[in-house]
Amino acid sequence: MALVGRSFLVVMMVLSWVSPVAAEPMSAGPWAALTGPAEDRPSSIGSAAAGCLTGAQALPLDSAGLQVLRPQRNRFWSHPRTIDYVTKLGRDAQAAGLAPLLVGDLSQPRGGPMAYGHGSHQNGLDVDIWFRLPGKPLGAAELSSPAAVSMVKGRKVNTKTWGARQLRLLELAASDSRVDRIFVNPAIKAAACKAGRGDWLAKLRPWWGHDEHFHVRLSCAADDTNCQPQALVPPGDGCGAELQSWLTKSTILPDQGDKPNTRRPNLPAMCSAILEQPGPREAANR
Numbered sequence: 001m002a003l004v005g006r007s008f009l010v011v012m013m014v015l016s017w018v019s020p021v022a023a024e025p026m027s028a029g030p031w032a033a034l035t036g037p038a039e040d041r042p043s044s045i046g047s048a049a050a051g052c053l054t055g056a057q058a059l060p061l062d063s064a065g066l067q068v069l070r071p072q073r074n075r076f077w078s079h080p081r082t083i084d085y086v087t088k089l090g091r092d093a094q095a096a097g098l099a100p101l102l103v104g105d106l107s108q109p110r111g112g113p114m115a116y117g118h119g120s121h122q123n124g125l126d127v128d129i130w131f132r133l134p135g136k137p138l139g140a141a142e143l144s145s146p147a148a149v150s151m152v153k154g155r156k157v158n159t160k161t162w163g164a165r166q167l168r169l170l171e172l173a174a175s176d177s178r179v180d181r182i183f184v185n186p187a188i189k190a191a192a193c194k195a196g197r198g199d200w201l202a203k204l205r206p207w208w209g210h211d212e213h214f215h216v217r218l219s220c221a222a223d224d225t226n227c228q229p230q231a232l233v234p235p236g237d238g239c240g241a242e243l244q245s246w247l248t249k250s251t252i253l254p255d256q257g258d259k260p261n262t263r264r265p266n267l268p269a270m271c272s273a274i275l276e277q278p279g280p281r282e283a284a285n286r
């Protein structure tokens with residue numbers, strides 16, 4: 001009995017570390033229909049792949065040095081930490097002659113699972129930024145239906161589209177201390193490794209797709225006890241054996257794009273109350 005008791009205690013301790021409250025599976029539909037944030041202090045609840053968000057802010061569509069893609073999706077909401085990060089990156093890009101940045105999805109007004117596209121972006125700490133640097137502002141029609149440009153050909157970067165400006169943008173994006181990791185195509189990580197060394201390289205994590213945009217994930221805010229951090233990035237710059245293992249995989253999976261999400265992640269129970277808070281709702285628009 002003593003052993004059973006101890007095992008039970010260990011299980012309860014692990015569960016309480018993973019999530020302070022019981023989890024429950026939820027579909028994306030109701031989250032995608034919400035058009036405004038939950039009124040509360042800003043908090044990222046749960047993880048990027050199973051979480052939600054209170055006190056979200058909207059990224060201003062006219063921030064200096066950046067443009068928001070597909071604003072009709074209403075996925076330009078995030079934790080104020082992320083909004084501050086992206087607006088600073090826009091100003092830095094402008095100073096470096098890279099503006100305007102094309103900013104893809106952040107999160108829904110209250111985070112949560114999305115009806116199509118990403119499995120993550122749920123707790124207001126993820127943002128997609130395109131590698132394409134158009135050099136001049138896009139018009140409203142192109143912003144609502146933009147053309148993506150891949151930086152990769154086969155297992156290498158495409159030198160017709162990838163260059164020093166994209167590398168500089170990645171360095172700017174990764175050098176902010178709030179950045180936990182950035183997902184990029186293995187070919188892009190390899191190009192960055194070849195170009196030079198720096199602490200920021202360690203934050204570039206190879207993943208499928210991510211050849212026309214990179215995906216920035218910020219760390220949890222220090223005082224946000226609801227936020228579940230991801231495991232630490234392994235030590236070293238990741239340019240050695242780990243990268244090679246990606247480059248030599250027998251198949252290259254394509255980006256999943258905007259396929260419907262059928263996954264029902266186990267969200268922290270706190271998310272139920274956040275979903276049920278009153279507020280405007282409407283059918284989500286692509």
Ligand SMILES: [Zn+2]
Pocket residue numbers: 118121126127128214215216
């Ligand atoms: Zn993303």
